[in-house]
Amino acid sequence: MSVLEESPDSPLKKRPPAPRWSDIWLKNTKPLKHVVLAMQLQSLASKDPKSQTLIPHFANIDRTLLLSDELLLTILSKLPLSQRKSNSLVCRRWLNLQGRLVRSLKILDWNFLVSCRFITRFPNLAHVDLLNGCLFLPRNSEILLTHRMVSTQMSSGFCSNLDLLEENLLPVEVVDKGLQVLANGCPNLRRLVVINASELGLLTLAEECLTLQELELHKCNDNVLRGIAACENLQILKLVGTVDGLFSSSVSDVGLTILAQGCKRLVKLELSGCEGSFDGIKAIGQCCLMLEELTICDHRMEDGWLAALSYCENLKTLKLLSCKRIDSYPGPDENLGFCLVLERLYLQRCQLGNKKSVRALFRVCEAVQEVLVVDCWGLDNYMFTFASVCRRVKFLSLEGCSLLATDGLVAVILSWQDLETLIVVSCKNIKESDISPALATLFCNLKELRWRPEAKSLLSSSLVGSGTRKRGGKFFKRT
Known part of the structure; x- marks a missing residue:
């Protein structure tokens, strides 16, 4: 039996078939992708009643139209914050999507808040600052008031009572109306800063915004604290009663007791320019069992309030800021007690020239592990010896x-x-x-x-x- 071997030049070898035009066309599908993309974009444009023109050139095709809103939101959220402003200028769709990514906003124009544009523009806000928005901004004013809390233009008129912000605040009714709009449009609100609100406005906020956890309230008084007490999930609270030269208000033991009975989940509390005494601080310590940080700033409390700190059984941080006095007559040592789990004592811009005040303060804080003293007047060798306890x-x-x-x-x-x-x-x-x-x-x-x-x-x-x-x-x- 003979075997037939094929050589390269043998006429018996099978040659590959000649290429057909259909095979060449199907292998080179790159031009087809552009055609399909253009057809899809034209179909999307035809569904949009506002679009009446077709895209003439492939270079002008907006390929993001093929992406869903959810996918495009995910992409935009990965970009740095510095690009948000430029991204919102691309088109109307990107403007709306960028607004859905905004979580924190400072309101400067009150009319923008009460209009429907606020809700549609930023539907997912969690942090809102209304402090500057609650002020009248006079036009063409050359006077600029700058404070650590607010910076705004002021009118040229002379204020006889030296409370410069009193005459420039929006009426309480207007502020309450804005809070109602905010509560209806932002049910997931978690942090709010506001000034000159009333009990009714805060009650509306408490009913609609169940997730509100942080509140900063300026020009606060005892009646306003009735509304704050309805915020059951509040954890961080800052109350500003009186600020010398800006505005004046009063927070007494009555308001602190109402606050303590309503906000039992407080973790951080700051009292700035507030009044009160032993009874108010005691009520907070007995009711707010989760309180870990207490800040007292420029207080106007009566003598003897230091002894109430021992009722704050879980207090870990005590801060005293800009206090002209600590406690002139704190009482006998056996009535002071001390904070058992206190870890940090922070003193800044306080006057520590009173022997009884400094001695009682370190006595109450004898379990402390960290002591920070910054720019405090009166702390000499004799006063510092009280820290040896x-x-x-x-x-x-x-x-x-x-x-x-x-x-x-x-x-x-x-x-x-x-x-x-x-x-x-x-x-x-x-x-x-x-x-x-x-x-x-x-x-x-x-x-x-x-x-x-x-x-x-x-x-x-x-x-x-x-x-x-x-x-x-x-x-x-x-x-």
Whole structure:
């Protein structure tokens, strides 16, 4: 049996069939994709009654029309916040989608709030600030009022009672109407800042916005707190009663008691410019069992309120800000008590020149582990000795304490066996030359040390050799 072998030039070898035009056309489908895309876009445009023209060129095709709103929202949410403004200018569809991504907004124009544009433009708002929107903004005014809470233009008229914002606030009825519109349009609201609201406006807000967790209320009084008490899920609350030079209002023990009985889930509470006494703070401590942080700013409370802090059994952070006095007559030591689980004491811009106040404060906070004192007047060597009762301190930060000297600091911190971090900044009476061997040994055992007590000397040493001191010689000469 013979075997027939095929050679390359053999006429018996099968040759591939000649290509057909249909095969070539189907393999090169790239032009077909553009045609199909154009047909789909034209079909979408024909369904839109506002679109009456076809897309003439492939370069002008908006390929995002093929994406659903949900998918395009996901893409836009991944872009940085700096591009949101430019993205909203692409087209009307992107403008509406970008508005659905906005969660926080500061209202400057009250008419925009009460109009239906507010709800349709930003349907998913969670944080709203109405502070500047509740003010009249006079046109062509050259007077600009800037405060840590608000910055706005003011009228040129003279206000006799020196409360500059009183005459520029919107009426209470207008503010309540805006709160009603906000409550109906933003049921998922979680944070709100407002001024000059009434009990009725806050009740409407509490009924519609069940998820409201953070509220900052300016120009507050006892009657307004009846509405706040209806916010059962409120966790963070800031009450501003009186601000010298801006507006005045009154929050007393009556309002604090109403607040305590209604808002039992409070975790953080700040009382700024509020009145009250032992009874109001006691009610908060007994009812708000979840309270962990209490901030007292520029208080007007009666003497003896410090003893009520011991009723806040879960209080972990106590902040005193801009207080002209702490507690002039706190009462006997056996009635003070102390906060069992307090971890952090923060004092800023307070006057600590009263012996009874400072002694009672550290007595109540003797379980504290972190102490921060910033720009407080009156804290000298004698006043700082009262801090020696705080045996558990691990973190100490002193900044701007100009009356405290080195020996006063050493006398206290050497008795703290658990001290791990020490920060001393801009305390001019604490000299590096007064460092004793015991203090140097303490420095070696610390986990963190930031020692810059004499900022002036550090500045002078950094200017050596730069010739900065000589540059003004030709302008300022002794005669």
